[in-house]
Amino acid sequence: MKPNTAEELAHRTEELQLVTAAQLGEAWSELGGHNVPVEKLGTVLVRRELLTGYQLERLLRGEKTGFFFGKAKILYQIGAGSFARVFRAMNSDDHSITAVKVLRSRYSADADKCRAFRREGEMGRLLRHPNIVAIEDVGQEHGVSYITMEFLEGQTLRELVRIRGAVDLGRGLDLILQMVAGLEYAHRRGVTHRDLKASNVLVSSTGQAKLVDFGLAGVDAESGDRHLDRTEQPRTVDYAALEKIAGMKDDSLRSDVYFLGTVAYLTLSGKSALTESRDRLVRSDPRRFTAVEPLASRAPHLPRDVVDLVSRMMHIDPLERWQSAADVRRALEPLVAKYAANGSHQAGGSENSGDVKEPGAGIAKHAAQKAKRGTVMVVETSQKAQESLRKFFTKLGYHVLVTENPQRALVRFSTTPLPADCLIMSTQSLNEEAVEAFNKLSSDPFYAAVPAILLASPKQKVLSRQARVDDRRKLVETPIHTAEMSKLLATLVALGKK
Numbered sequence: 001m002k003p004n005t006a007e008e009l010a011h012r013t014e015e016l017q018l019v020t021a022a023q024l025g026e027a028w029s030e031l032g033g034h035n036v037p038v039e040k041l042g043t044v045l046v047r048r049e050l051l052t053g054y055q056l057e058r059l060l061r062g063e064k065t066g067f068f069f070g071k072a073k074i075l076y077q078i079g080a081g082s083f084a085r086v087f088r089a090m091n092s093d094d095h096s097i098t099a100v101k102v103l104r105s106r107y108s109a110d111a112d113k114c115r116a117f118r119r120e121g122e123m124g125r126l127l128r129h130p131n132i133v134a135i136e137d138v139g140q141e142h143g144v145s146y147i148t149m150e151f152l153e154g155q156t157l158r159e160l161v162r163i164r165g166a167v168d169l170g171r172g173l174d175l176i177l178q179m180v181a182g183l184e185y186a187h188r189r190g191v192t193h194r195d196l197k198a199s200n201v202l203v204s205s206t207g208q209a210k211l212v213d214f215g216l217a218g219v220d221a222e223s224g225d226r227h228l229d230r231t232e233q234p235r236t237v238d239y240a241a242l243e244k245i246a247g248m249k250d251d252s253l254r255s256d257v258y259f260l261g262t263v264a265y266l267t268l269s270g271k272s273a274l275t276e277s278r279d280r281l282v283r284s285d286p287r288r289f290t291a292v293e294p295l296a297s298r299a300p301h302l303p304r305d306v307v308d309l310v311s312r313m314m315h316i317d318p319l320e321r322w323q324s325a326a327d328v329r330r331a332l333e334p335l336v337a338k339y340a341a342n343g344s345h346q347a348g349g350s351e352n353s354g355d356v357k358e359p360g361a362g363i364a365k366h367a368a369q370k371a372k373r374g375t376v377m378v379v380e381t382s383q384k385a386q387e388s389l390r391k392f393f394t395k396l397g398y399h400v401l402v403t404e405n406p407q408r409a410l411v412r413f414s415t416t417p418l419p420a421d422c423l424i425m426s427t428q429s430l431n432e433e434a435v436e437a438f439n440k441l442s443s444d445p446f447y448a449a450v451p452a453i454l455l456a457s458p459k460q461k462v463l464s465r466q467a468r469v470d471d472r473r474k475l476v477e478t479p480i481h482t483a484e485m486s487k488l489l490a491t492l493v494a495l496g497k498k
Helices: 006-015 021-031 038-047 053-060 111-125 157-164 169-188 237-246 252-269 304-313 325-342 364-370 383-395 406-412 432-443 461-466 482-496
Strands: 072-080 084-091 097-103 135-141 144-150 154-156 201-204 209-211 375-379 399-403 422-426 452-456 473-477
Touching: 006 021, 006 038, 006 053, 021 038, 038 053, 053 072, 072 097, 097 111, 111 135, 111 144, 154 157, 157 201, 157 252, 169 209, 169 252, 169 325, 237 252, 252 304, 252 325, 304 325, 375 383, 375 406, 383 399, 383 422, 383 482, 399 406, 406 422, 406 432, 422 432, 422 482, 432 452, 432 461, 432 473, 452 482, 473 482
Parallel strands: 375 399, 375 422, 422 452, 452 473
Antiparallel strands: 072 084, 084 097, 097 144, 135 144, 154 201, 201 209
16 A cells, blocks of 8 residues: 555654664654655655665555565665566665565466576575675565575676777686686586576676676576476576587586687677577577677787687587686686786776776776775765866875765675775765765774775864764865875775775
């Protein structure tokens, strides 16, 4: 039932444990009473970041479920696939950020799909590797199956390439090696992926590549696929079509190698090796595999040894393909060292090092070369001030991330590892918002280890007096003096690493 009054909405938020009575009391005080339109209360709760827009929309529709899955409090949707949606969530115990994959409601009545979803989730829980997204919890809530997993600040490899084009050679090879390492680990434990593609590779804002959705191809496989029977391992139509043309049924290990090769092809060339389509007939057409444009033609600037390695990963004949992920790793490692040492880069892979709105722009090694002193995150809404601060801290030798929302910055610093070595908040345009967020670092034990600096103008004495400073949180008045800031930052970054 939809809430028709502000009182009803408030009762619903408290009943569902989305907002506390104390928080509602502060909202009522701001509104000057309870006799206000339901939409107005909703606006205040969202502005105070007590509710997200996604939560409010569901509440106004009269929804009573879907706000929590296990200990995960759903914040908003961040992705969707054919069989599941993915949400950003917060752990209700420790407030850490997590991701929740929820099986679509149309599959809730399909007992086989639900069992497969949960089974593959449980299988994924056994995989613990730096290049595989960790699954933390598998369960059911109100008849809906879900999987809770590690949240990664970044984007999929597909999104990264779509926005930026081909990744430069040194960084691209490093990303591919990370993917191979994750795949090799899984294969050694008897787990194949069966749905490797660029959208199932996540790249963090620090350049770490992680494979996601191990084994979930079995859930995504559509019934009635003429290439599958009950004795075969479930896999996508792409895998089934490849194995049919190659004359090898359920050749999962080498099929994983082939499709990882298509991901490597995309990474280094900026173009898909296979025709992309949602049409099952197109995806199962043998010509999709036999008509692949050679990587050497698509990306003629790539070195011959790199082209040969990727081409062998994608050989149609499984016997001519690399026989395992371990074989690929052994062949790839010297190439990573070779082209990283030569500093070889491909055109089109430039990096916007200062903007967190384009995560995954560079890998950790590249960032370390550019900014040996560490990374800082600047919180400022003015584009002119952002650019000025970015240039200043870059000259000091730091990698600079920029965001406009203080609360979003706090959320990012609730993840592990921290996105930056020091958080820098500017009051120039944020005023009280910056001070409130800065003070939360000192008052909330969860942020006890986070180093931070509050930048304030001498004209903002009232704001400056409100700032809570300690050994890790410092107030700096503008204009900033280069030598003093350099010394202070070095001290804070060192403290943060202890």
